[in-house]
Amino acid sequence: MENTFKPATIPGYIPNVLRAFPVTMEILLISLLISLALGALVTAAGIGKRKWPKAIAGGYIAFMRGIPTLVLIFLIYLGLPQLAQVVGIDLTGVSKTVFIVACLSLSSSANMAEMMRASYLAVDKGQKEAAYSVGMKEFTAFRRIIFPQAFGIAIPALGNNIIMLFKDTSLAFAIGVIDLMGKARAISSASYGANRLEVYIATGIIFWAACIILEYCSKITEKIYTKGRKKATS
Amino acid sequence: MDFKFIIEALPKIMLAVPITLFMSLVSAAAGWLLGLSIALIRKHRVPVLSQFSAVFVSFMRGVPMVILLYISYYALPILLYSYGLSIGITIDINAVPPIVYAIIALALDQAAYSSEIFRSALSAVDEGQMEAAFSVGMTRTQALMRIIFPQALAMAIPNLGGIFVGLVKGTSLAYYVGVYEITATANLLAMPALNFIEAYIMTTLIYEAISFVLNKLFRICEDRLKKFRAGASA
Numbered sequence: 001m002e003n004t005f006k007p008a009t010i011p012g013y014i015p016n017v018l019r020a021f022p023v024t025m026e027i028l029l030i031s032l033l034i035s036l037a038l039g040a041l042v043t044a045a046g047i048g049k050r051k052w053p054k055a056i057a058g059g060y061i062a063f064m065r066g067i068p069t070l071v072l073i074f075l076i077y078l079g080l081p082q083l084a085q086v087v088g089i090d091l092t093g094v095s096k097t098v099f100i101v102a103c104l105s106l107s108s109s110a111n112m113a114e115m116m117r118a119s120y121l122a123v124d125k126g127q128k129e130a131a132y133s134v135g136m137k138e139f140t141a142f143r144r145i146i147f148p149q150a151f152g153i154a155i156p157a158l159g160n161n162i163i164m165l166f167k168d169t170s171l172a173f174a175i176g177v178i179d180l181m182g183k184a185r186a187i188s189s190a191s192y193g194a195n196r197l198e199v200y201i202a203t204g205i206i207f208w209a210a211c212i213i214l215e216y217c218s219k220i221t222e223k224i225y226t227k228g229r230k231k232a233t234s
Numbered sequence: 235m236d237f238k239f240i241i242e243a244l245p246k247i248m249l250a251v252p253i254t255l256f257m258s259l260v261s262a263a264a265g266w267l268l269g270l271s272i273a274l275i276r277k278h279r280v281p282v283l284s285q286f287s288a289v290f291v292s293f294m295r296g297v298p299m300v301i302l303l304y305i306s307y308y309a310l311p312i313l314l315y316s317y318g319l320s321i322g323i324t325i326d327i328n329a330v331p332p333i334v335y336a337i338i339a340l341a342l343d344q345a346a347y348s349s350e351i352f353r354s355a356l357s358a359v360d361e362g363q364m365e366a367a368f369s370v371g372m373t374r375t376q377a378l379m380r381i382i383f384p385q386a387l388a389m390a391i392p393n394l395g396g397i398f399v400g401l402v403k404g405t406s407l408a409y410y411v412g413v414y415e416i417t418a419t420a421n422l423l424a425m426p427a428l429n430f431i432e433a434y435i436m437t438t439l440i441y442e443a444i445s446f447v448l449n450k451l452f453r454i455c456e457d458r459l460k461k462f463r464a465g466a467s468a
Contacts, residue, residue, distance in 0.1 A: 072438075
């Protein structure tokens with residue numbers, strides 16, 4: 001075995017891998033929107049007073065946090081069509097991107113729900129009571145008083161969750177979607193693996209850079225948003 | 235549902251559970267020790283090492299696990315081989331089992347995440363505790379071992395539990411570097427007759443069971459260590 005590693009060629013692969021960036025972004029953005037909506041739904045059920053929705057929300061979060069994303073992807077992409085076939089639904093025509101978006105939305109929604117619950121509970125109870133006392137209805141109080149404060153508290157965790165979701169998009173290659181990671185694999189197999197280490201390092205650098213940018217955005221957003229606001233916690 | 239397959243495959247998948255747990259435990263033990271060192275280095279601002287650690291942590295947090303595994307899997311043999319040559323022996327790279335590369339990648343990842351946890355836990359312990367330990371004549375090491383670490387650990391345990399469950403889930407990715415842990419075994423068994431749904435439902439249940447037990451164990455640890463928390467924060 002000889003050393004074929006050529007560090008100088010790493011930057012050259014970056015533009016090539018980056019050609020798949022729109023695919024990753026598409027997966028990330030759609031999954032993010034769905035996971036936020038799902039997370040909000042789960043949170044609403046979890047903090048409500050009714051017993052059954054509460055139990056289902058708790059079970060859903062525990063389930064999603066216990067299953068590896070890769071296994072969830074295999075379960076849904078390979079398993080679900082088989083199960084659907086039994087009841088007569090044909091899922092073979094559904095695109096791989098749809099499957100990957102579904103899986104990432106599900107797994108991320110549990111984290112989003114946890115984040116929303118924690119931020120909601122962090123807002124002082126007196127805020128809600130004060131809103132009621134000036135005659136606001138429950139929804140108005142939530143929209144105008146609770147939500148803006150909870151959002152400020154949630155920003156750092158939201159940033160973290162987005163970064164985690166972004167990193168998880170790299171699993172799309174597991175079912176053959178050509179995202180950043182899929183592209184990297186395609187490039188390395190085109191050369192029969194001769195440049196695989198360089199390509200993966202290049203891909204790693206892309207992810208790293210993107211995460212640094214995301215982290216920076218999250219910090220800036222937090223700074224701008226919480227500027228001039230009193231801390232919402234008691 | 236092919237019940238014959240389930241009965242045949244379940245024991246075989248269960249046999250892979252110790253491999254998953256072994257990988258997780260070794261990676262966590264090595265990673266957390268390194269993480270604690272990084273936390274101490276960054277807390278005391280050791281020149282050079284501290285800056286290096288900051289870049290390392292940022293890199294590890296920004297790059298997805300799959301890519302880290304691939305980089306470790308392809309880069310370490312080259313490093314090992316050239317190191318062997320430099321000291322005059324030829325190391326047989328193919329004799330190194332892939333689990334070694336997986337464990338190294340997972341351990342480094344754990345080191346990065348746990349260092350952040352230890353850092354915040356250490357800084358949450360009141361400065362006065364250290365001073366008090368000095369005032370009764372303890373040395374720095376004694377103060378750290380007997381006073382600071384127990385309190386910091388009590389604070390770190392819930393978060394450590396979180397990243398440990400994440401680690402167990404992360405080992406499923408070792409499948410891609412050829413480690414036959416739970417996910418890879420299930421995949422292998424499902425392939426011949428396309429028993430995906432059965433195989434992945436079993437896999438899911440096994441991971442859920444492991445996560446459940448781990449969460450319980452960490453909850454117990456948390457309760458046990460609660461006595462150290464009383465004076466922990468100012």
